[in-house]
Amino acid sequence: MIAEPDGIAKVRIVKAPEMGFLERIYLVEVLKGLLVTSRHFFINLWRHMKKALGRETEPGAVTIQYPEDPAVVARRSRTHHRLLRREDGAPRCAACMLCETICPAKCIRIVAEESPDVMIEKRAKSFEIDLGRCVFCGFCVEACPVDAIRMDTGRVEMAAFWRTDMARDITQLLGERPRQ
Ligand code: SF4
Numbered sequence: 817m818i819a820e821p822d823g824i825a826k827v828r829i830v831k832a833p834e835m836g837f838l839e840r841i842y843l844v845e846v847l848k849g850l851l852v853t854s855r856h857f858f859i860n861l862w863r864h865m866k867k868a869l870g871r872e873t874e875p876g877a878v879t880i881q882y883p884e885d886p887a888v889v890a891r892r893s894r895t896h897h898r899l900l901r902r903e904d905g906a907p908r909c910a911a912c913m914l915c916e917t918i919c920p921a922k923c924i925r926i927v928a929e930e931s932p933d934v935m936i937e938k939r940a941k942s943f944e945i946d947l948g949r950c951v952f953c954g955f956c957v958e959a960c961p962v963d964a965i966r967m968d969t970g971r972v973e974m975a976a977f978w979r980t981d982m983a984r985d986i987t988q989l990l991g992e993r994p995r996q
């Protein structure tokens with residue numbers, strides 16, 4: 817989808833490249849794949865053997881026994897979202913809709929309502945993020961003018977039986993904690 821200056825989105829159809837004879841018989845491509853896999857296997861085997869012999873080496877790849885052995889997520893990774901509260905406990909979100917507008921996956925849905933606090937114009941009546949569609953770009957965090965949304969929970973698990981279970985509502989988002 818391409819956004820044109822007139823604001824009308826146009827669809828460009830890209831044709832898949834034609835496969836050559838060698839690609840169509842698959843055998844050569846299968847052998848190429850096996851070659852890549854074997855290369856990685858022997859490089860890793862060599863590194864692990866060197867390490868076992870007490871020699872300095874680059875670390876070899878290891879298999880993580882996930883989920884029993886949880887993967888370590890880098891501290892700066894963008895992980896599940898959370899909504900922050902003000903000092904009085906009220907959600908910080910001012911329902912300005914900037915995050916919903918900038919979201920490239922269109923997976924944020926906010927319904928605004930009037931705030932009972934006279935100093936604040938609006939608040940979010942409902943706030944939903946569909947993690948099944950989110951591309952974890954972090955634009956929503958960047959766009960928020962009041963630092964109401966962050967992606968610092970350290971949680972990356974997304975498994976669900978149903979797509980609808982991947983959506984997070986305002987209560988769930990406010991209940992999330994930052995990673996320790
Ligand atoms: S991380 Fe990106 S895709 Fe996900 S909700 Fe935020 S803006 Fe949308």
Ligand code: SF4
Nearest residue numbers: 909910912913915960
């Ligand atoms: S950008 Fe921030 S304040 Fe605005 S709707 Fe999103 S979370 Fe709320």
